[in-house]
Amino acid sequence: MSNPVFDRIKQDVTDNAVVLYMKGTPVFPQCGFSAAVVQVLSHMGVKFKGINVLEDPSLREGIKAFSDWPTIPQLYVKGQFVGGCDIVREMFESGELKTLLDQNGIDSKAA
Amino acid sequence: MPMAADDIAALIKQGLPDAEVQIEDLRGDGDHYAALVVSKEFVGKSKVQQHQLVYKALKGKMGGELHALALETRAPE
Numbered sequence: 280m281s282n283p284v285f286d287r288i289k290q291d292v293t294d295n296a297v298v299l300y301m302k303g304t305p306v307f308p309q310c311g312f313s314a315a316v317v318q319v320l321s322h323m324g325v326k327f328k329g330i331n332v333l334e335d336p337s338l339r340e341g342i343k344a345f346s347d348w349p350t351i352p353q354l355y356v357k358g359q360f361v362g363g364c365d366i367v368r369e370m371f372e373s374g375e376l377k378t379l380l381d382q383n384g385i386d387s388k389a390a
Numbered sequence: 391m392p393m394a395a396d397d398i399a400a401l402i403k404q405g406l407p408d409a410e411v412q413i414e415d416l417r418g419d420g421d422h423y424a425a426l427v428v429s430k431e432f433v434g435k436s437k438v439q440q441h442q443l444v445y446k447a448l449k450g451k452m453g454g455e456l457h458a459l460a461l462e463t464r465a466p467e
Contacts, residue, residue, distance in 0.1 A: 312458075348438075349445050349453035365461050366437045 284341030289358075296385050297327035298355040300342045305329040312364040313352040319371045324388040325380060357383045392420035393456050398448070399425075405447020406431050416460070424460040432465040440464075 292298050297320070303309030305317050305327075320327050332339040332351055343349055346360045354361040356379060361367065370376035380387045395413040402411050402425070409429040416422040425444070432440045440463040445452045452459060 343453065347442060349450070351453075360438060362438050362441070366441065369437070369462070 282341075284337050285345055287338070288342060288345050291328070291330060292355040292358045295328040296357055296383065297325055297380075299327050299329050299352055300332055300338075300355075301329055301352040302331070302333050304331050309333060310351070312350070315364050316352045316354060316367050319367055319376070322388075323371070323377070323380070325385060356380065356385065393451065394420065395423060398423060398456065398459070401449065401451070402427060402444060402447045405449075406443060410466075416458075422458040423456075424462070426462045428464055428466055430466060432463055437463065 299305075299313075299316060299320065301308060301310070301313035301316065303313055305321075308314035308317050317329070330338070332342060339351070342351070342353060346353055348360065348363060350363050352364055352367075354363075354367050361376075361379065362370070367376065370379070377387060395415055399411045399413050403409055406427070406429045408431070409427050412426040414424045416424055427440075427444055429443075431443055435443070441461050444461060444463060448456065448459075
Protein backbone atom coordinates (compact mmCIF):
# COMPACT_ATOMS: atom_id res chain seq x y z
CA MET A 280 0.00 0.00 0.00
CA SER A 281 1.47 3.34 -0.93
CA ASN A 282 1.70 6.07 1.64
CA PRO A 283 1.59 9.57 0.16
CA VAL A 284 3.69 11.08 2.96
CA PHE A 285 6.39 8.41 2.56
CA ASP A 286 6.35 8.97 -1.21
CA ARG A 287 6.87 12.66 -0.67
CA ILE A 288 9.74 12.09 1.78
CA LYS A 289 11.40 9.63 -0.62
CA GLN A 290 11.09 12.20 -3.39
CA ASP A 291 12.56 15.00 -1.27
CA VAL A 292 15.54 13.01 0.00
CA THR A 293 16.22 11.72 -3.53
CA ASP A 294 15.95 15.10 -5.25
CA ASN A 295 18.10 16.95 -2.70
CA ALA A 296 21.58 15.81 -1.64
CA VAL A 297 21.25 17.21 1.89
CA VAL A 298 17.86 17.54 3.56
CA LEU A 299 17.11 18.67 7.09
CA TYR A 300 13.67 17.98 8.54
CA MET A 301 13.34 20.63 11.19
CA LYS A 302 11.05 22.80 13.27
CA GLY A 303 10.97 26.22 11.68
CA THR A 304 13.09 27.30 8.74
CA PRO A 305 16.87 27.56 8.35
CA VAL A 306 16.52 31.34 8.81
CA PHE A 307 14.06 31.09 11.70
CA PRO A 308 14.51 27.78 13.51
CA GLN A 309 11.80 27.30 16.14
CA CYS A 310 13.59 24.77 18.31
CA GLY A 311 17.07 24.75 19.84
CA PHE A 312 17.93 21.30 18.49
CA SER A 313 16.96 22.25 14.94
CA ALA A 314 18.93 25.49 15.31
CA ALA A 315 22.01 23.56 16.42
CA VAL A 316 22.02 21.39 13.28
CA VAL A 317 21.43 24.42 11.03
CA GLN A 318 24.40 26.05 12.73
CA VAL A 319 26.67 23.05 12.04
CA LEU A 320 25.64 22.88 8.38
CA SER A 321 25.98 26.64 7.90
CA HIS A 322 29.35 26.65 9.61
CA MET A 323 30.51 23.95 7.19
CA GLY A 324 29.11 25.89 4.25
CA VAL A 325 26.89 22.96 3.23
CA LYS A 326 23.96 23.69 0.94
CA PHE A 327 20.87 21.97 2.27
CA LYS A 328 17.13 21.96 1.91
CA GLY A 329 15.30 22.70 5.14
CA ILE A 330 11.82 21.25 5.44
CA ASN A 331 9.62 22.71 8.14
CA VAL A 332 7.59 19.92 9.73
CA LEU A 333 5.54 22.41 11.73
CA GLU A 334 3.78 23.39 8.51
CA ASP A 335 2.40 19.90 7.97
CA PRO A 336 1.27 17.62 10.82
CA SER A 337 1.18 14.56 8.53
CA LEU A 338 4.81 15.14 7.61
CA ARG A 339 5.75 15.71 11.23
CA GLU A 340 4.44 12.25 12.16
CA GLY A 341 5.35 10.69 8.82
CA ILE A 342 9.05 11.47 9.00
CA LYS A 343 9.25 9.85 12.46
CA ALA A 344 7.73 6.63 11.12
CA PHE A 345 9.78 6.78 7.90
CA SER A 346 13.11 6.84 9.68
CA ASP A 347 12.01 5.03 12.87
CA TRP A 348 13.28 8.02 14.82
CA PRO A 349 11.13 9.78 17.43
CA THR A 350 12.46 13.31 17.30
CA ILE A 351 13.03 16.27 14.99
CA PRO A 352 15.49 17.43 13.56
CA GLN A 353 16.53 14.67 11.19
CA LEU A 354 19.36 14.96 8.68
CA TYR A 355 19.43 13.07 5.39
CA VAL A 356 22.43 12.87 3.06
CA LYS A 357 21.93 11.30 -0.36
CA GLY A 358 18.75 9.60 0.78
CA GLN A 359 20.36 8.09 3.88
CA PHE A 360 19.25 9.02 7.38
CA VAL A 361 22.33 10.35 9.22
CA GLY A 362 20.86 11.14 12.63
CA GLY A 363 19.37 13.74 14.91
CA CYS A 364 20.98 16.64 16.72
CA ASP A 365 23.22 14.61 19.07
CA ILE A 366 24.64 12.40 16.33
CA VAL A 367 25.18 15.30 13.91
CA ARG A 368 26.98 17.28 16.59
CA GLU A 369 29.13 14.30 17.58
CA MET A 370 29.98 13.56 13.93
CA PHE A 371 30.83 17.20 13.33
CA GLU A 372 33.21 17.29 16.30
CA SER A 373 34.91 14.03 15.35
CA GLY A 374 35.24 14.98 11.68
CA GLU A 375 33.02 12.07 10.57
CA LEU A 376 30.45 14.44 9.13
CA LYS A 377 33.03 16.05 6.87
CA THR A 378 34.17 12.58 5.74
CA LEU A 379 30.59 11.54 5.04
CA LEU A 380 29.95 14.68 2.98
CA ASP A 381 33.23 14.26 1.08
CA GLN A 382 32.41 10.64 0.30
CA ASN A 383 29.10 11.73 -1.13
CA GLY A 384 30.68 14.48 -3.22
CA ILE A 385 29.05 17.30 -1.26
CA ASP A 386 31.01 20.53 -0.95
CA SER A 387 31.87 21.73 2.53
CA LYS A 388 34.47 23.94 4.09
CA ALA A 389 37.25 22.46 6.18
CA ALA A 390 36.25 22.41 9.85
CA MET B 391 4.26 15.69 31.81
CA PRO B 392 7.92 15.68 32.85
CA MET B 393 9.61 12.41 33.77
CA ALA B 394 11.87 11.69 36.73
CA ALA B 395 15.49 10.81 35.98
CA ASP B 396 15.13 7.51 37.84
CA ASP B 397 12.16 6.49 35.69
CA ILE B 398 14.15 7.17 32.53
CA ALA B 399 17.10 5.13 33.78
CA ALA B 400 14.78 2.29 34.86
CA LEU B 401 13.12 2.12 31.43
CA ILE B 402 16.46 2.08 29.64
CA LYS B 403 17.71 -0.71 31.89
CA GLN B 404 14.56 -2.68 31.29
CA GLY B 405 15.23 -2.60 27.56
CA LEU B 406 19.01 -2.96 27.84
CA PRO B 407 19.64 -4.96 31.04
CA ASP B 408 23.44 -4.75 30.93
CA ALA B 409 23.46 -0.99 30.36
CA GLU B 410 25.26 1.50 32.52
CA VAL B 411 23.10 4.59 32.56
CA GLN B 412 23.98 8.07 33.75
CA ILE B 413 21.31 10.72 33.65
CA GLU B 414 21.86 14.40 34.13
CA ASP B 415 19.02 16.85 34.64
CA LEU B 416 20.38 19.71 32.56
CA ARG B 417 18.20 22.51 33.83
CA GLY B 418 16.84 21.04 37.02
CA ASP B 419 13.35 21.26 35.54
CA GLY B 420 12.72 17.53 35.05
CA ASP B 421 12.26 18.13 31.34
CA HIS B 422 15.70 18.48 29.78
CA TYR B 423 18.01 15.54 30.32
CA ALA B 424 21.28 14.21 29.04
CA ALA B 425 21.93 10.49 29.19
CA LEU B 426 25.07 8.45 28.74
CA VAL B 427 24.29 4.81 27.99
CA VAL B 428 27.00 2.16 27.78
CA SER B 429 25.92 -1.31 26.70
CA LYS B 430 27.35 -4.40 25.03
CA GLU B 431 24.30 -4.36 22.78
CA PHE B 432 25.88 -1.42 20.94
CA VAL B 433 28.92 -3.37 19.72
CA GLY B 434 29.09 -3.31 15.93
CA LYS B 435 26.07 -1.02 15.59
CA SER B 436 25.91 2.43 14.02
CA LYS B 437 25.10 5.47 16.16
CA VAL B 438 21.64 5.60 14.63
CA GLN B 439 21.03 1.96 15.55
CA GLN B 440 22.40 2.54 19.07
CA HIS B 441 20.11 5.49 19.66
CA GLN B 442 17.18 3.55 18.19
CA LEU B 443 17.74 0.81 20.78
CA VAL B 444 17.54 3.39 23.57
CA TYR B 445 14.44 4.99 22.05
CA LYS B 446 12.81 1.55 21.81
CA ALA B 447 13.58 0.95 25.49
CA LEU B 448 11.85 4.26 26.24
CA LYS B 449 8.71 2.86 24.61
CA GLY B 450 7.56 5.88 22.68
CA LYS B 451 8.09 8.33 25.53
CA MET B 452 10.86 10.06 23.62
CA GLY B 453 9.39 12.95 21.69
CA GLY B 454 6.27 12.69 23.84
CA GLU B 455 6.39 13.23 27.57
CA LEU B 456 10.14 13.14 27.33
CA HIS B 457 10.82 16.29 25.38
CA ALA B 458 14.56 16.65 25.52
CA LEU B 459 17.04 13.85 26.08
CA ALA B 460 20.50 14.43 24.69
CA LEU B 461 21.89 10.97 24.08
CA GLU B 462 25.40 9.68 24.09
CA THR B 463 25.82 5.97 23.51
CA ARG B 464 28.82 3.70 23.34
CA ALA B 465 29.93 0.13 23.71
CA PRO B 466 32.02 -0.75 26.77
CA GLU B 467 35.78 -0.19 26.33
